[in-house]
Amino acid sequence: MAGTTNAFEMAQRQFDHVADLLKLDPQVREILRWPLREFHFRIPVRMDDGTIKVFQGFRVQHNDARGPNKGGIRFHPSETIDTVRALATWMTWKCAVVDIPLGGGKGGVVVDPATMSTGEKERLVRGWVQQMWKNIGPRKDVPAPDVGTTPQMMGWMMDEFSKLQGDYTPGVITGKPVGGGGSLGRTEATGFGVIYTVREAMKHLGMDSSKCTAALQGFGNVSQYAAIGFVEMLKGKVVCVSCWDREDKVSYTFTKMDGVDPRFLMSITDQYGTIDKAKAKAAGYVIEDGEAWISKEVDVLIPAALEGQVNADTVKKISSKVRIIAEGANGPTTPEADEVIKERGIFMVPDFLCNAGGVTVSYFEGVQNDMNFYWSKEEVLSKLDEKMTVAFQGVLDMALKEKVYMRDAAYMVSIARVVKAMQLRGWI
Numbered sequence: 001m002a003g004t005t006n007a008f009e010m011a012q013r014q015f016d017h018v019a020d021l022l023k024l025d026p027q028v029r030e031i032l033r034w035p036l037r038e039f040h041f042r043i044p045v046r047m048d049d050g051t052i053k054v055f056q057g058f059r060v061q062h063n064d065a066r067g068p069n070k071g072g073i074r075f076h077p078s079e080t081i082d083t084v085r086a087l088a089t090w091m092t093w094k095c096a097v098v099d100i101p102l103g104g105g106k107g108g109v110v111v112d113p114a115t116m117s118t119g120e121k122e123r124l125v126r127g128w129v130q131q132m133w134k135n136i137g138p139r140k141d142v143p144a145p146d147v148g149t150t151p152q153m154m155g156w157m158m159d160e161f162s163k164l165q166g167d168y169t170p171g172v173i174t175g176k177p178v179g180g181g182g183s184l185g186r187t188e189a190t191g192f193g194v195i196y197t198v199r200e201a202m203k204h205l206g207m208d209s210s211k212c213t214a215a216l217q218g219f220g221n222v223s224q225y226a227a228i229g230f231v232e233m234l235k236g237k238v239v240c241v242s243c244w245d246r247e248d249k250v251s252y253t254f255t256k257m258d259g260v261d262p263r264f265l266m267s268i269t270d271q272y273g274t275i276d277k278a279k280a281k282a283a284g285y286v287i288e289d290g291e292a293w294i295s296k297e298v299d300v301l302i303p304a305a306l307e308g309q310v311n312a313d314t315v316k317k318i319s320s321k322v323r324i325i326a327e328g329a330n331g332p333t334t335p336e337a338d339e340v341i342k343e344r345g346i347f348m349v350p351d352f353l354c355n356a357g358g359v360t361v362s363y364f365e366g367v368q369n370d371m372n373f374y375w376s377k378e379e380v381l382s383k384l385d386e387k388m389t390v391a392f393q394g395v396l397d398m399a400l401k402e403k404v405y406m407r408d409a410a411y412m413v414s415i416a417r418v419v420k421a422m423q424l425r426g427w428i
């Protein structure tokens with residue numbers, strides 16, 4: 001992969017660029033370039049065979065000027081502190097851009113959860129809470145799921161925290177299972193939120209969504225509901241999705257030029273987002289290499305897997321037909337690729353705006369936990385649509401007013417809100 005691959009370096013470069021445009025005070029800049037707090041810890045877990053395995057865990061709290069830190073916990077074999085720092089930093093900008101009263105945090109464990117039994121996973125997540133419980137809580141830092149973690153794990157974590165605290169505390173964590181303190185609509189929230197922003201981008205560009213096509217990277221939580229939303233809400237056609245194949249250890253693209261059926265594909269996908277190749281082939285899907293998704297002649301590209309996927313090499317493969325890139329993933333585009341996209345005039349819906357639907361419904365989940373009163377799915381999704389639409393319009397207005405790239409405009413909106421909160425609290 002060419003160019004910048006370190007996610008935290010990417011996050012700092014994006015921020016520095018806009019800080020320069022804003023002529024941001026150097027001291028304010030120094031606060032915002034780095035996380036305020038980091039926790040590095042080891043989690044010993046009794047494995048099913050009786051041995052003890054020790055896992056590396058992290059939690060990074062980037063900035064809590066606007067409210068408690070908020071952000072998921074990622075379980076991935078290649079997790080690093082720099083990835084967690086980047087993801088925590090983007091969470092600060094994400095919560096600010098959708099104007100929810102929360103700061104930015106993120107956690108992680110270096111582990112491949114697919115290699116563990118259910119019991120081992122439960123002991124690992126309870127161990128994570130045992131290390132962190134004094135530094136998380138509804139008014140301190142509220143974790144949630146991300147890549148490799150599930151609602152069930154959030155349920156166990158909430159239980160562990162409540163036991164240690166001696167009080168039932170559902171608001172300590174979000175993305176919990178429905179019936180166990182979770183909110184209806186959280187599963188769909190990130191993917192549907194992506195589609196609400198694509199809908200608004202299409203309105204701005206004068207595109208008829210029912211005549212549009214899309215190619216998606218990834219087929220996990222975000223991509224599955226983005227694909228469903230593109231087909232069912234926008235009446236468009238998704239020509240391919242891709243995934244990482246855990247057996248073959250490579251990625252594949254699953255293509256059907258007359259339109260994939262996302263609900264069928266979901267029925268043959270495991271909990272880690274790997275699609276069953278044999279079943280897909282039998283249903284008429286063409287299986288191509290993992291990078292094929294990016295060169296499709298479509299109107300919309302939705303990278304919804306991991307960071308750094310649209311980079312100096314892969315950006316060259318983007319077809320001249322593409323008009324919108326909607327970043328479902330966090331940090332999928334490197335600064336080098338951004339330059340090319342800007343030059344080509346492709347409309348960018350940047351990650352921390354595009355995928356903010358998840359944390360928005362997590363915020364709604366916390367509100368419902370506080371009230372001990374739960375909303376219908378329709379109510380949750382209609383509140384989400386409103387938040388995402390207002391946020392999109394705010395960023396678009398800034399981009400048009402300042403004549404800047406949408407990513408820079410999103411940073412401008414968020415930085416102003418975080419700086420204002422720091423001023424109001426007397427930090428600066």
Ligand SMILES: NC(=O)C1=CN([C@@H]2O[C@H](COP(=O)(O)OP(=O)(O)OC[C@H]3O[C@@H](n4cnc5c(N)ncnc54)[C@H](O)[C@@H]3O)[C@@H](O)[C@H]2O)C=CC1
Nearest residue numbers: 147148190218219220221222243244251273305329330358
């Ligand atoms: N789940 C959520 O609510 C939110 C997730 N995100 C971000 O969205 C992205 C995806 O997250 P989830 O869908 O939750 O994760 P997930 O674990 O449910 O799915 C990830 C998908 O990406 C695929 N993948 C991994 N490496 C790949 C590669 N090299 N090529 C193609 N596919 C690959 C996996 O096979 C899987 O289908 C991440 O960047 C995450 O941080 C952002 C906001 C909220």
Ligand SMILES: O=C(O)CCC(=O)C(=O)O
Nearest residue numbers: 071072144146358359362
């Ligand atoms: O739901 C949340 O609180 C966090 C979601 C998240 O980790 C993200 O938006 O990247």
